[in-house]
Amino acid sequence: MTYQFDFSSLWAYWPEFLQGAWLTLQLSAVSTVLGFVLGTLCAIGRADGPPWVKFLVASYVEVIRNTPLLVQVFIVYFGIATLGIKVSANAAAVIALVVNVGAYTCEIVRAGLESVHKSQLEAADCLGLSKPQIYWHVIIRPAIERVYPALTSQYVLLMLASSITSQISAEELTAVANRIQSDTFRSFETYIVVGIIYLALSFVVRIGLWLFGLAVFVRKRKLGTAL
């Protein structure tokens, strides 16, 4: 092999790499928060809604989980444009990621909701809790606490999957990498650097979500037991 590796020409680009990583984090954070809200609402709708809501949510989840994110991104970006609504690449990326991760969140949270034992609901009823109180204190919070590890993995995957949105030239790390490699002609080195950045980001996201879990699930932190 006669190829000379040359990472030195990439040094000049470190602010751009950093900027790209920051954009990816922002994109993932927004999509995670919105996707979590959407997914949780869908899970509740699927568990307790009227039949047509259940059917609607079930179809939504199945359709999203059985089609590639790349095609979803294309449909949102190019498809919405032909319907006459103009969205920027970044907005389309967020919409596609939220719709995508919402379906996965729905499945995970639903498993959590189902794991709440019936006796808990009866006990809450006997204690005279109102319906919203039961929902919040007895069902949703314990359910999410239980499935939190699964959600964490899903959101790390989302962060990695956000690289796909570079295909519609949304501004994030992979798109930045594509630009840098066409500037420097150092494609292999560029993608090695970006791969390492993604690796670091996935650790950062994992640790961040773990700390967030510690802060939010007080009971678990204080007692140190699983639910």
Place this chain on the structure above:
Amino acid sequence: MPSFSLVHLEFLGWAALWTLGLSAIAFIGGGLVGFAVALMRISPIRWLRYAAIGYIQIVQGTPLLILLFLIYFGIAIAGFQEVPALLAAGVGLTIYSSGFLAEIWRGCLQSVPKTQWEAAECLALTPWQRMTRVILPQAMRIATPPTVGFLVQIVKNTSLASVVGFVELAQAGKLINNSIFEPFTVFMVVAAIYFAICFPLSTWSRRLERKLNVSRR
């Protein structure tokens, strides 16, 4: 301007076959490598275990897109001029699926109760006999539902092979769209074909899982 017609549908049909072929390559290749990595991951030899952990962490911690780019440009650096896109895509997806299958199967192997491993050893079975006669038959029952579930991920992720110039379903959709510019129709049809491939697999996986959990119902 021509509109979406049977010709395009036929083109998409052929591309769908390539998607299936690429998925098969990724599953078989990823299965072989992944099984080896899973065995390394539970091996008593420490450095083998750490090597497997590192491999899994790296594959699961970087996007498939970056992996594909690396292989695409890496092959060119290694001195090969004309690399078939099928090879680049196949290698990339094999590495990707091996990283995930290794972790899934490790869990299944370790979920076989420890007493089974010990009993096999007490009966003086060789490590090979212990694995093939005692552990694998039990682990495979547990492994089937998540493996079928992961097949869906593989099929969906073949859509990224378009970045190395492989014409599969998503890329075919893009090509057609470039010529007739009806993105909504084209990508809806593409999505429908993916759904037709993946939905039976998901359903099958769920049914297998229910069957496995009969005792817990």
